[in-house]
Amino acid sequence: MIKIIGIGLWDERSMTIQAQEEAADCDILYAEFYTSKMFGSSLKKLEKKIGREIQELSREEVESGTEILKKAKTQKVGLLVGGDAMTATTHSQLILDSAKVGVESKIIHGVSIVSSAAGLSGLQVYKFGKTVSIPFEDLESPYNIIEENQSIGAHTLCLLDIRDGKFMTVNEAIRKLLKIEKTRGENVFMKDSLAVGIARAGSPKPVxxxxxxxxxxxxxxxxxxxxxxxxxxxxxxxxxxxxxxxx
Structure with a gap:
């Protein structure tokens, strides 16, 4: 069996009781921190909270899924992920791949940035459109999705890139969108456009x-x-x- 276990946004206390119990029940416990990172915690703190040794996996190891699924055929394997269990495409793919090879899967949901960002901003969660990721590369796809959402009056949640120990800031994301606006000139995101920046959601003192x-x-x-x-x-x-x- 493979379990995808969402452990929340900030620290080891962000885990639900169910997440902690399901993790402790695994024969093998992995974690990945490339789709999200818990800045209020550490691997050691998570191990202490759960009472189990945890092996951190790289992006390549999770995306290939080979070793995970091989062990999941005979043992209970857990993968700890920041936020909710199924927000990242990689985790959805693991569930699909497990079904193809006859491995049972289980999803344990956690606190998600999608609902938390809406709550912190005071915006209504059901009025959000497509979520977009803003990468460090100069791509126009985020601009296109914001434009699409605006056409139906929907809000856009922009997740900011994590890459090789670098974490995009709200300021960098705004500069990227303004740069695209300067090129496209379609009045999608301008200097006077309204925006909301959120930092450290789930922490004791979010901004x-x-x-x-x-x-x-x-x-x-x-x-x-x-x-x-x-x-x-x-x-x-x-x-x-x-x-x-x-x-």
């Missing part, structure tokens, strides 16, 4: 700031992890919530 893109560029959001929200059409209650975040 949440709203303002124009130009205003947020001047803000210091501190340490990772960070996300950016581009609001669509606002309900009056959402407008009130964002006004509070501008102060």
């Amino acid at each position: 949440v700031k709203a303002g124009t893109a130009e205003e947020l560029l001047k803000k210091n959001f501190g340490e990772p992890l960070q996300v950016l929200i581009i609001p669509g059409k606002l309900h009056f209650a959402e407008e009130e919530a964002l006004e509070l975040l501008k102060k």
Whole structure:
């Protein structure tokens, strides 16, 4: 059996009781921190909380899935992942691959950045459109998805890239989108566009700031992890919530 276990956003206390129990019940326990990283914790703290040794896997080891599925044929294998269990495409693929080789799978959900970002910003979660990842590479696909969401009045949650120990900031993401806007000129994301920056969701002291893109560029959001929200059409209650975040 393979278990994909979401362990939340910040530290070892972010795990649900179910996640902790399911992890402790595994014969082999892995973790990956390339799709998300828990800055309030460490591998040792997680091991102490669960009471089991944990082996950290690389992106390549998780994406190939070969060793994981091989061991899951005869043992209970758990993969600890930040946030919710199934937010990343890689984890969904593992579940599909396990079914193809006859390995039973189980999903243990955790606190997700998708719902947490909506809650912290005061925006209504059901009014969000497609979620987009903003990579370090200069790609225009994030701009296209924001434009698509705006066409139906939907908000856009932008997940910011993690690469080789580098963590994109809200400021970097805004600069990238403004650079694309300068090239495309389609009035999708301009200096006076409203945006919300969030840092360290799930921590005791998350940072949440709203303002124009130009205003947020001047803000210091501190340490990772960070996300950016581009609001669509606002309900009056959402407008009130964002006004509070501008102060």
